[in-house]
Amino acid sequence: MENIVPSTATAFTTLLRSDLKTQWRNRRSVILMLIIPVIILFSWKDIIDKIGGAFALSSCITIGLTAIGLMGYSNSVARDREKGIFQRLRTTPIPSWCIMISRIGVQLVMIMLVTLAVFLSGHYFDKITITPVGYVFALITAIVGGTVYLGLGQVIVGLIKNPETVASTTRLVYFAFIMIGMLGQFGILGDQLQKIVEWSPYGTVHTIITRSLEPSKWSKTTTEALLATIGYAVVFSIIGIKKFKWSNK
Amino acid sequence: MPLQQDGSILNVTNVDIYYGTFQAVNNVSFDVKAGEIFGLLGPNGAGKTSTLSAVEGLIKPQSGNIVVAGYDIKEKSLYAKASMGVQLQANSFQSELNVAEIIQLFAGLYNVKLSDEKLKNILTDIKLEDSESKKFGQLSGGQQQRVSLALATIHHPKLLLLDEPTTGLDPQSRRQLWERMESMREQGHGILLTTHSMEEAEAVCDRIAIIDHGKIIAVNTPQSLIDLHRTDPKVIAASRKGRITLEDVFIGLTGREVRS
Numbered sequence: 001m002e003n004i005v006p007s008t009a010t011a012f013t014t015l016l017r018s019d020l021k022t023q024w025r026n027r028r029s030v031i032l033m034l035i036i037p038v039i040i041l042f043s044w045k046d047i048i049d050k051i052g053g054a055f056a057l058s059s060c061i062t063i064g065l066t067a068i069g070l071m072g073y074s075n076s077v078a079r080d081r082e083k084g085i086f087q088r089l090r091t092t093p094i095p096s097w098c099i100m101i102s103r104i105g106v107q108l109v110m111i112m113l114v115t116l117a118v119f120l121s122g123h124y125f126d127k128i129t130i131t132p133v134g135y136v137f138a139l140i141t142a143i144v145g146g147t148v149y150l151g152l153g154q155v156i157v158g159l160i161k162n163p164e165t166v167a168s169t170t171r172l173v174y175f176a177f178i179m180i181g182m183l184g185q186f187g188i189l190g191d192q193l194q195k196i197v198e199w200s201p202y203g204t205v206h207t208i209i210t211r212s213l214e215p216s217k218w219s220k221t222t223t224e225a226l227l228a229t230i231g232y233a234v235v236f237s238i239i240g241i242k243k244f245k246w247s248n249k
Numbered sequence: 250m251p252l253q254q255d256g257s258i259l260n261v262t263n264v265d266i267y268y269g270t271f272q273a274v275n276n277v278s279f280d281v282k283a284g285e286i287f288g289l290l291g292p293n294g295a296g297k298t299s300t301l302s303a304v305e306g307l308i309k310p311q312s313g314n315i316v317v318a319g320y321d322i323k324e325k326s327l328y329a330k331a332s333m334g335v336q337l338q339a340n341s342f343q344s345e346l347n348v349a350e351i352i353q354l355f356a357g358l359y360n361v362k363l364s365d366e367k368l369k370n371i372l373t374d375i376k377l378e379d380s381e382s383k384k385f386g387q388l389s390g391g392q393q394q395r396v397s398l399a400l401a402t403i404h405h406p407k408l409l410l411l412d413e414p415t416t417g418l419d420p421q422s423r424r425q426l427w428e429r430m431e432s433m434r435e436q437g438h439g440i441l442l443t444t445h446s447m448e449e450a451e452a453v454c455d456r457i458a459i460i461d462h463g464k465i466i467a468v469n470t471p472q473s474l475i476d477l478h479r480t481d482p483k484v485i486a487a488s489r490k491g492r493i494t495l496e497d498v499f500i501g502l503t504g505r506e507v508r509s
Contacts, residue, residue, distance in 0.1 A: 010357065010360065014354060014357030014358055018346065021345070021350065022343045022346060025346075080343070083344075084338075085342065087307055088335070088342065089358070090306070091306065091307065091337070092330060093328070093330040093331035094358055
């Protein structure tokens, strides 16, 4: 019998289907990623008028994106690498990049789900109204922003091999991002830190999502934040891919 | 793609593998013919798994050539991989997927059209017809090994690579696996197997290579290796039962020192 190499599309579809099933069966982690931003948004019900609907929505989306990239993606990659799942897949006649792109594809689906969950919660719980263009624009920038955290997750699994160390590091980085990011943006940590946070991966992603929810307020600074976001995503991805090893051995 | 002119399905020629400055595999050459079970034996850290990983395309040798079913693993990697089936030491698959889903996944990756009937046949063949919805982690060691072998052969590869396939199996499961390997040999598959079990090597291998410190130090049929080395003083010194066994030859050639 002649052995035939599958087309890249067939291989990718097969992998993606399997990765989506795997993600769906990890319902606890899916629910956690969806529910945390929604709970935060719900708890801000009384201060929405003060901070603004777009600011609240973008903060919650940014928190969700951070969780997906840092905790969801990097932990699943670290775990499967430790178990030898990647090595087994790499012995099959598919390009290795398909394996990673499929994983990233699943996370992009998660990014869209989290963004939609935040939009729906904002609409129903907090009566936040955004124009349809704003929603679509924000969904696109959420995907762009999500790549920053996926890139950062890739850096962590590139530099750290042990899955437990990856898990504890990502938790630490996640909480550092959220706490410093949120408190810094509110100005609680001082003006200097507020400026630093504004141009950090947390701040730039937050800025582009906030402004895409209100496209009329998009400014030169927002464009600079978008460029910075793309820059972070590219730099993190290059470092993460360069340092990544398929096996822990 | 035709076999090599000499009927071999795998040609490994002058392969060197380094990890940093450490040379794990040193100028290794051998071939596996269609319808042959070829055993690669060696102590821990001798270079067996590194050699196998290079054949599987998981690591790139610094020099040398590996040709699988006529395809160079460096230049036609995907074609070479499509011609081989692999069972790694760690049989890990996504723990969230069940047996049927894992089989469907690998069928897709090897471009095998899998009807429900064909899936049932595979499950029946590996005696897991009632376990299709069980997660891989819920299976016993023997059942996991059977699933893993079914995945490695789902596309009827010309070459089958088995890395210590019987480790941790009970005698019944081990015998069953040997029978499967022999049946595949009869169907014309070439099999490259690494093992620590001399009993296994003697029982199923047509030829074996002993590898130590990254170098192949002997290649022959199990019986010829015994006959050739039965007068070697180191082999005689290693003998425990008054008659020379393959294990005595192995200990005589690789030494008594325990490897890490």
